[in-house]
Amino acid sequence: MSVTEYDVVIIGAGVTGLTxxxxxxxxxxxxxxxxxxxxxxxxxxGCVDVCSHNDNPILxxxxxxxxxxxxxxxxxxxxxxxxxxxxxxxxxxxPYIGSCEKNRSVISALGTLKVSCLVPSTMEAAPQDxxxxxxxxxxxxxxxxxxxxxxxxxxxxxxxVYDAGVDSTMSIAARFEEKDFLEKFxxxxxxxxxxxxxxxxxxxxxxxxxxxxxxxxxxxxxxxVFEIPTIPPSMPGRRLFNALKxxxxxxxxxxxxxxxxxxIEKSDNxxxxxxxxxxGRPNSINAKAFILGTGSFVGGGLTATRETIVxxxxxxPVHVPGTRETWFDNDYxxxxxxxxxxxxxxxxSMRPVNVPWKNIFVCGGILAETxxxxxxxxxxxxxxxxxxAAQSCAEYLSHEL
Amino acid sequence: MNxxxxxxCTICVENCPIFxxxxxxxxxxxxxxxxxxxxxxxxxxxxxWVLLCSQCKxxxxxxxxxxxxxxxxxxxxQRYGKEHPQxxxxxxxxxxxxxxxxxxxxxxxxxxxxxxxxxxxxxQAMGISTHVAFPQFRFRTMSKEKKSLNRSIKKVAFFYGCxxxxxxxxxxxxxxxxxxxxxxxxxxxRQWCCGLPALGNGNLSLxxxxxxKNAESxxxxxxxxxxxxxxxxxCGLCLLHDYTGILEIPAGKKIAENCYNLHEYIIKLINxxxxxPEFAEVPRKLAYHIPCHLRALNIGYPAQKLMAMIPRxxxxxxxxxxxxxxxxxxxxxxxxxxxxxxxxxxxxxxxQTGAENIVADCGSCRIQLSSLxxxxxxxPAEILCESLGxxxxx
Numbered sequence: 089m090s091v092t093e094y095d096v097v098i099i100g101a102g103v104t105g106l107t108x109x110x111x112x113x114x115x116x117x118x119x120x121x122x123x124x125x126x127x128x129x130x131x132x133x134g135c136v137d138v139c140s141h142n143d144n145p146i147l148x149x150x151x152x153x154x155x156x157x158x159x160x161x162x163x164x165x166x167x168x169x170x171x172x173x174x175x176x177x178x179x180x181x182x183p184y185i186g187s188c189e190k191n192r193s194v195i196s197a198l199g200t201l202k203v204s205c206l207v208p209s210t211m212e213a214a215p216q217d218x219x220x221x222x223x224x225x226x227x228x229x230x231x232x233x234x235x236x237x238x239x240x241x242x243x244x245x246x247x248x249v250y251d252a253g254v255d256s257t258m259s260i261a262a263r264f265e266e267k268d269f270l271e272k273f274x275x276x277x278x279x280x281x282x283x284x285x286x287x288x289x290x291x292x293x294x295x296x297x298x299x300x301x302x303x304x305x306x307x308x309x310x311x312x313v314f315e316i317p318t319i320p321p322s323m324p325g326r327r328l329f330n331a332l333k334x335x336x337x338x339x340x341x342x343x344x345x346x347x348x349x350x351x352i353e354k355s356d357n358x359x360x361x362x363x364x365x366x367x368g369r370p371n372s373i374n375a376k377a378f379i380l381g382t383g384s385f386v387g388g389g390l391t392a393t394r395e396t397i398v399x400x401x402x403x404x405p406v407h408v409p410g411t412r413e414t415w416f417d418n419d420y421x422x423x424x425x426x427x428x429x430x431x432x433x434x435x436x437s438m439r440p441v442n443v444p445w446k447n448i449f450v451c452g453g454i455l456a457e458t459x460x461x462x463x464x465x466x467x468x469x470x471x472x473x474x475x476x477a478a479q480s481c482a483e484y485l486s487h488e489l
Numbered sequence: 490m491n492x493x494x495x496x497x498c499t500i501c502v503e504n505c506p507i508f509x510x511x512x513x514x515x516x517x518x519x520x521x522x523x524x525x526x527x528x529x530x531x532x533x534x535x536x537x538w539v540l541l542c543s544q545c546k547x548x549x550x551x552x553x554x555x556x557x558x559x560x561x562x563x564x565x566x567q568r569y570g571k572e573h574p575q576x577x578x579x580x581x582x583x584x585x586x587x588x589x590x591x592x593x594x595x596x597x598x599x600x601x602x603x604x605x606x607x608x609x610x611x612x613q614a615m616g617i618s619t620h621v622a623f624p625q626f627r628f629r630t631m632s633k634e635k636k637s638l639n640r641s642i643k644k645v646a647f648f649y650g651c652x653x654x655x656x657x658x659x660x661x662x663x664x665x666x667x668x669x670x671x672x673x674x675x676x677x678x679r680q681w682c683c684g685l686p687a688l689g690n691g692n693l694s695l696x697x698x699x700x701x702k703n704a705e706s707x708x709x710x711x712x713x714x715x716x717x718x719x720x721x722x723x724c725g726l727c728l729l730h731d732y733t734g735i736l737e738i739p740a741g742k743k744i745a746e747n748c749y750n751l752h753e754y755i756i757k758l759i760n761x762x763x764x765x766p767e768f769a770e771v772p773r774k775l776a777y778h779i780p781c782h783l784r785a786l787n788i789g790y791p792a793q794k795l796m797a798m799i800p801r802x803x804x805x806x807x808x809x810x811x812x813x814x815x816x817x818x819x820x821x822x823x824x825x826x827x828x829x830x831x832x833x834x835x836x837x838x839x840x841q842t843g844a845e846n847i848v849a850d851c852g853s854c855r856i857q858l859s860s861l862x863x864x865x866x867x868x869p870a871e872i873l874c875e876s877l878g879x880x881x882x883x
Contacts, residue, residue, distance in 0.1 A: 093760075120789075124553055124555065125550070125551050125552045125553035125554070125555070126500045126504070126552075126553060127553070130500055131498055131499075131500070255512070256502075256508070256516075258502060258503055258505075258508060258509050259508070259509050259510065259512065262509045262510065262834070265834070265837070296838075320499045321500075321503045326503055342789060342790070342793075342794075343789075344789050345550045345551075345784055345808075346549060346551075346552075346784075346785070347787060364787070366787060367729050367734070367741075367742070368729055368742075368744075368745030368748060369745075371787065371788075387553070388553055388554075
């Protein structure tokens, strides 16, 4: 039996898990993070939505229904969690801009404006209305990004196409990391004589150095340059994931990849260990406390069966919003699908209600009543609830030790 | 083969080092689960691009749905290899073990020939790239070393693998001394190539032949109360995953249950209170390049845990990049461009850390990275030995 001892085991490598993990590792606790695979954050736009209802996200949170998990988090903690995130990202070299008192817009690959709170610095210059003139640069053969969509929605928009020699999001982004390629590209760009006020790119400007590349292009072109998030593969999502991962490691956390939790060991009031499949010996990790941040359905935290919804790791009681007939709205694109309310109900310490175990904390997208699509609160909720969970977990451990 | 579970999220594609640099390779999603839907045993294998997959298994580590694209591709590589004539490079690398036996017996001569212009031309004609220098054969191979027996409670059979045996027996000797110092008896069982190079070159039957021989030898030791340890992470992955998996070795399960990574084993000894090594300070700043196959072993990064116990040692983990060589993959002419591109990216990440040395468990990662970066690359076991004051001779 391979047994390893930690103070805390985090399950899930998304924004939630990596943030909670970093906060706990910072307090000199031994933290391990186990994950089945890479998180849905990689598929996201990389933007941190806090609450998109209201122009001011903080006020927006106050307007949320009382059962929404955001209402369990104090305003002070919401602010602290966003400040912490911005400071950590700046440190890693993936700066985020924005304020929790004012939402901003980024332009989507369809030309619509998406409301968000904190955005990567590469999207800072995105126009805040539909009037500003922009010039789009796209790449030969790049699937899933068609300037035509944006052109159809915006006046005074032009576009040009560059042949990068490769045609996928990943490979173009990789080429931007090469100095020679970037130099050649800049020469081509300068020759275009762009008249529009701003220059837009699909988000392929580099893997690690995107912020720097956007700065370079802005300086050389003497015009604001910004990225437009694309559908997956999404570079801004991957940069966010990589930066959070780096931050977690820097604080001393360990990560176990491809480590889906297959079983748990528990006593009457404690979870004691999580185990995974292995071709040889059983593979088990013991800890004094556990944080569950596995996300909802796409993330793999929840599974819907014909009749009910189950939580996949600890089989925690799940809040099921009515019978199956009420889970889905007739309109596919509706933001009001009842199933958006499914998840785990927690108390103010982020402990799940109606379970005997006192050393487990739940946070992020797996929580009940979030309605993330409708409220526009994905990563923001993850950051805030991860802070509360980490806080409660640290308090619990300080009493135990 | 759970290819139906693929939700096409493209996370595997984002993690594929080959897809990034080689437009010929359609990526793990298409080469794996997507194409699998259209493959049939009644038709000949035709997708020659499956051979472009280097089997780094990063796609499998990243998949959030438990699909194993690399495994699907590996099956197809074997089918393709069986139905099509082998290239000279494939034949050579699949049989690398025999070649190395010959090479080490004639070490000075073989090394000399390989280093001449003439040798280089022969390699090129066979489709072998010479962008990194071949490791030098050693005459005094590991297999000629003596076991170390002191009637200790803990006994291990050391599967040192081809890299240590033919090229770096000095590291192997150090490991034996280190284990002896930790009150562990070490035997060096009769062993052959683990089989991974044969698998990687589409030669399933040869891989199975090697695996069976090893399984028989190791199995005897396990029955006699020995644990098996390995230090090469690719050998380890083959012993643990492929023997029970694609190679279908009957004793595979027994081996997997009793097989430990060297560092994992030392941690186990420490946790059990069997030993309490006193690590002396090692004032080095290291960039720890995690070999793809160590990631794939699902045991975390045990060497990092041990190195964290060494005073004044700074060690930054880098596990986002493949070195690009992937054993014999990068030595093939058609792959050398991709291999260098991937390696350069890994090196740029290493340079950003400001480390003085690279450390990596895998021999081929070390060859590639030190050759592309001009930085010394060490085995984590060498760092431990440095800290414990163990040398080749002692």
